[in-house]
Amino acid sequence: xxLRIGQRDFDQLTILDLHGKLAGEAGDALAQxxxxxxxxxxxxxxxxxxxxxxxxxxxxxELLSKRSSLRDAGGQxxxxxxxDRVWDLMVTTKLEVVFETFRSEAEALRSFEQESAx
Amino acid sequence: MSxxxxxxxxxxxxxxxxxxxxxxxxLLEEASAPGFRTAEVVHVAQADAAPAxxxxxxxxxxxxxxxxxxxxxxxxFDDIHRLNRMAPVVVxxxxxxxxxAVRAVQRGAQDYLVKDxxxxxxxxxxxxxxxxxxxxxxxxxxRLQHELKIAAFVQQSFLPSRMPAAPGHDIGAHLHxxxxxxxxxxxxxxxxxxxxxxxxxxxxxxxxPGAILMAETQGVLxxxxxxxxxxxxxxxxxxxxxxxxxxxxxxxxLFYGVLEATTGRFTFVNAGHPRAVLQEGDTESxxxxxxxxxxxxxxxxxxxxxxxxxxxARLVVYSDGVTEAQDEDERFFDLEGxxxxxxxxxxxxxxxxxxxxCHAAERFERGNxxxxxxxxxxxxxxxxxG
Numbered sequence: 046x047x048l049r050i051g052q053r054d055f056d057q058l059t060i061l062d063l064h065g066k067l068a069g070e071a072g073d074a075l076a077q078x079x080x081x082x083x084x085x086x087x088x089x090x091x092x093x094x095x096x097x098x099x100x101x102x103x104x105x106x107e108l109l110s111k112r113s114s115l116r117d118a119g120g121q122x123x124x125x126x127x128x129d130r131v132w133d134l135m136v137t138t139k140l141e142v143v144f145e146t147f148r149s150e151a152e153a154l155r156s157f158e159q160e161s162a163x
Numbered sequence: 164m165s166x167x168x169x170x171x172x173x174x175x176x177x178x179x180x181x182x183x184x185x186x187x188x189x190l191l192e193e194a195s196a197p198g199f200r201t202a203e204v205v206h207v208a209q210a211d212a213a214p215a216x217x218x219x220x221x222x223x224x225x226x227x228x229x230x231x232x233x234x235x236x237x238x239x240f241d242d243i244h245r246l247n248r249m250a251p252v253v254v255x256x257x258x259x260x261x262x263x264a265v266r267a268v269q270r271g272a273q274d275y276l277v278k279d280x281x282x283x284x285x286x287x288x289x290x291x292x293x294x295x296x297x298x299x300x301x302x303x304x305x306r307l308q309h310e311l312k313i314a315a316f317v318q319q320s321f322l323p324s325r326m327p328a329a330p331g332h333d334i335g336a337h338l339h340x341x342x343x344x345x346x347x348x349x350x351x352x353x354x355x356x357x358x359x360x361x362x363x364x365x366x367x368x369x370x371x372p373g374a375i376l377m378a379e380t381q382g383v384l385x386x387x388x389x390x391x392x393x394x395x396x397x398x399x400x401x402x403x404x405x406x407x408x409x410x411x412x413x414x415x416x417l418f419y420g421v422l423e424a425t426t427g428r429f430t431f432v433n434a435g436h437p438r439a440v441l442q443e444g445d446t447e448s449x450x451x452x453x454x455x456x457x458x459x460x461x462x463x464x465x466x467x468x469x470x471x472x473x474x475x476a477r478l479v480v481y482s483d484g485v486t487e488a489q490d491e492d493e494r495f496f497d498l499e500g501x502x503x504x505x506x507x508x509x510x511x512x513x514x515x516x517x518x519x520x521c522h523a524a525e526r527f528e529r530g531n532x533x534x535x536x537x538x539x540x541x542x543x544x545x546x547x548x549g
Contacts, residue, residue, distance in 0.1 A: 062165075069533070099487060099495075101536065102346075102367035102416070109459070110412035130495075137418070138435040139455035 047071070049090035050078055058089035058157050060125075060150070064096040072104030079111045079122075088120020091153050100134055112144065121160075122144070124154050171202040172290060173248070175216055177242075177255070178228030179208045180372055183278065185224060187255065187286075194283035199291055210242040217249045224290050225252045226279070234258035240270045242311050247271030253282065272305055273297060278452070300462050312342045318374055327351040327359045329424040331547035332472070335514025339484075339521040339538040346373030347482045347537035348381050352388045357424040357453035360388050360397075363419040363541050365436070365482045367456075372413065380405060380415050380457070393468040394419050398432045398457070405458040414456040418480050427472040439480040440501060443473055447502075450478075472545040477516075479505065484536030485520060491530030500524060515543040 050070035059082055064153065075092075080152035082090060092108075094100075100108070112122040124146045127135065135141040147153035174191060185205055191201040205220045212426055213225060225246050234256045246252050254267050254275045264275035273293035276285065318340075326334045336349045346366035354360055362384055366376035374456045383404045384397070391397035400418060405415065418439060420431030433439070435456030438449040454465030472478060479501060488496040506522045511519065517540040518542050528535045 066533075098366060098493065099489075101487070102365065102414070102483065103373075106367045106412045109414075113412070137437060137452040139452065 047124040047129035048074055048076065050071070051076075051112065054087070057161065058091065058154070059087045060091045060093055062093045062096070066099050066101075066159060067094075067097050067104040069103070070097060072101070072107040075104070076107045076111055077161070078162070079115065083118045083120075088115050089157055090120065091123045091125050091157075092148075093125045094128065094131055097128065099130055107124060108144070109140075111133065121157070123147060123153055123156065127151060138152075144150060170293070172201045173202050173220065173222045174201055174224055174226055174290070175204065175213060175220070175222035176204055176206045176226045176228065177210050177213050178206065178226075178255070180228065180230065180319065181350070183228055183255075185312040185373050187228070187281070188279055189225045194287035195547055198318045199287040201522050210239070212245055212390075213242075214249060215541045217246070222250060222462040224294055224401045225250050226290075227243075227252055227254050227272075229254060229256045229258070234260070234263050235323070237263075237266070240266060243272050244268045245533065247297075250294040253492045254295050256277050258336070259540055263316065269539060270391065272332075272531065290438070311344060314374065315340070318344055318378070321348060321350075323349075323351050327353050328356065329359045329422060329543075331427070331545060332424055333513040333544040333546050334361070334424065334481040334542070335343065335512060335517045336541040337517035337539070340466065340523055341535050341537050344371060344374040346377045347484065347539040347542050348377050348425070349382065349539055350381060352385060354389055354421065359540055360394075360419065361480070362388075362417065362419045363392055363436070363480045363482060363539055364415050365484075365537070366415045367413050376405075376413050376415060378537075380417070384419075393467060394421050394430055394432045398434055398454070398465050402434075402457045402463070403461075406461060409458075412523050414458045414511040416456045416483075418450075422472070422481075422543065427476075429472050429543075430467055431470045433466060435481050437481065437486060439478060440505070441470060441472075441476060441478045441497065442505060443476040449498075450480075474545050477505065479516070479520070480538040480541045482519065482537060484538040485540060488524040488529050488535055488538070489531050489533070493531070496527045502525060504536060512543050516540075516544075 048067055049130040053060045089152045124144050139149055188204050191204055203220055205216055207216050218295045232238050235258055243252055251273045253280050255276050257278050259277045273296055274289045308366055348364050350362045352360040363473055366373045371387045383401055387400050388397055416436040417434045418436040420429050422429050433453045437450055438451045441448045455463050485496050501520055504523045520540045521538045524538050
């Protein structure tokens with residue numbers, strides 16, 4: 046159930062490109078990666094979920110937890126390119142209003158810029 | 164077993180280099196430290212042959228020889244992992260590299276010795292310690308397994324031992340646990356009169372943390388259900404109780420409904436749980452989520468909805484382990500899978516249908532090497548006009 050995590054660093058923010066299933070131990074691996082980012086001061090994070098086929102409840106708990114950690118560190122967690130199944134999970138759990146989600150990368154990047162500007 | 168007998172060690176040496184075989188055998192011969200004696204050295208050239216020899220010759224320890232090239236390639240880590248399940252493994256490596264040594268130990272090696280620096284004493288000591296550590300670890304694992312078995316037994320005892328009495332309705336449930344302990348549960352509570360409460364929940368997190376949250380949820384639910392006038396009140400009360408401790412971002416999805424058996428009125432709250440399926444004749448409706456899971460927000464706007472179960476209606480509530488079961492090609496069982504079992508068994512009793520849906524999902528994912536999730540199904544069938 047390996048989850049591959051690609052990382053793209055921009056000036057102020059980081060995009061993590063995830064591939065695979067965000068389930069079981071993969072949730073821990075992602076949490077660890079976000080903790081590592083916080084440790085080096087990279088607290089604005091976008092998770093690209095285009096290639097994530099599914100998220101289980103344990104991993105969803107980790108996402109909520111890391112959303113809080115990033116906020117506490119002055120940053121944010123945003124979600125990009127949710128597949129239908131993942132979107133369905135967000136709607137079922139009503140978390141689509143908790144996580145900021147985007148359909149385009151440019152839009153997600155812009156949202157961070159606008160926050161910096163304001 | 165006397166200490167003398169315990170000290171007599173049968174060694175399996177896995178080594179492809181003839182010179183090293185001779186050298187290590189000589190060192191073992193020489194290694195006659197107090198409490199240590201080599202009874203026999205069994206030799207195989209390749210790790211692939213090791214498991215069979217370990218079995219056949221009852222060896223006490225594996226000395227796994229690695230050439231510099233093999234150690235550097237990392238190809239041997241899987242061998243270490245595999246052999247460690249059978250016997251303690253001491254790596255004898257041609258490569259003096261701390262990172263490789265640490266990785267070997269992480270994969271289960273008891274020690275990592277560099278071939279150039281072997282002495283009879285070092286080898287004897289390493290083998291003695293390796294055996295002792297391996298024995299302790301096996302004992303701890305056995306104890307943990309035993310405790311998990313007890314926990315699973317306790318968890319099973321939380322499930323209702325009989326189905327509730329609901330005139331004109333056939334109610335059944337089935338739970339297939341994926342591991343020894345899990346986060347799924349179901350419950351039925353007779354609320355008095357003709358009212359019966361049905362609950363199906365899934366606590367996030369696998370293993371012990373999920374099991375504890377599930378037990379807490381079910382405990383509060385049983386204590387509070389009868390005192391709450393409506394499903395909405397119960398869900399709010401339960402949420403408050405679970406929010407008492409917010410140490411971790413764990414949550415519970417819950418489908419909770421109350422059936423009035425004489426009228427067939429079924430009032431429910433779906434707190435972040437997968438949609439339930441209601442079939443009546445050729446029509447189907449789904450009872451979708453009416454609010455977030457429990458234990459996430461202090462104030463959440465859950466909604467309560469009411470449907471009517473007419474004679475012949477079948478309501479199927481399930482946990483996500485059913486629909487998210489995946490086959491070897493990573494296809495999902497999905498709601499389609501649930502519908503297929505329902506269509507195949509139009510006249511099946513509720514308990515039987517619940518069991519069949521769980522088993523179909525479990526069979527579906529059998530080819531997938533990843534461990535599946537708990538699967539729970541609750542079925543209510545209206546047998547007489549309400």
